[in-house]
Amino acid sequence: MADFFGVSEKTVNAWKKAHPEFLQSTTRGKMMADAEVADRLYQRALGYSHPAVKIMQFEGAPVVVPYTEHYPPDTPAASLWLRNRQPWKWRDRTQHExxxxxxxxxxxxxxxxxxxxxxxxxxxxxxxx
Structure with missing residues (x-):
């Protein structure tokens, strides 16, 4: 953010202290970004499909062919999701006393x-x- 505004990080932190609404706004922005990443990780873990098109050429003319693009479930994404959401069940290490x-x-x-x-x-x- 400091680069965007052309100021130092120290200045941005001072703005957050001086203007509570600025701090709240940056916090909301971070939460929204985290939620978007969590949603994408979730979709990747389960697999998903979306409409897509292929553009080809037939006898010199472009042809647009709609189809459904499918992405299968991603095991590492599912593992990451579960290890972070339920670490007591899915952590990599178990402890033995x-x-x-x-x-x-x-x-x-x-x-x-x-x-x-x-x-x-x-x-x-x-x-x-």
């Missing part, structure tokens, strides 16, 4: 053993088996 006995801290193992039976006992204790 590991606890010791009765929900307490995990006890450290101070001795390393080569005995498979002893190692199994330690493992079973750590896993509360």
């Amino acid at each position: 590991i606890m010791g006995e009765n929900g307490g801290p995990i006890e450290s193992i101070s001795t390393v053993t080569n005995d498979p039976i002893e190692a199994a006992k330690i493992y079973a204790k750590l896993m509360n088996l």
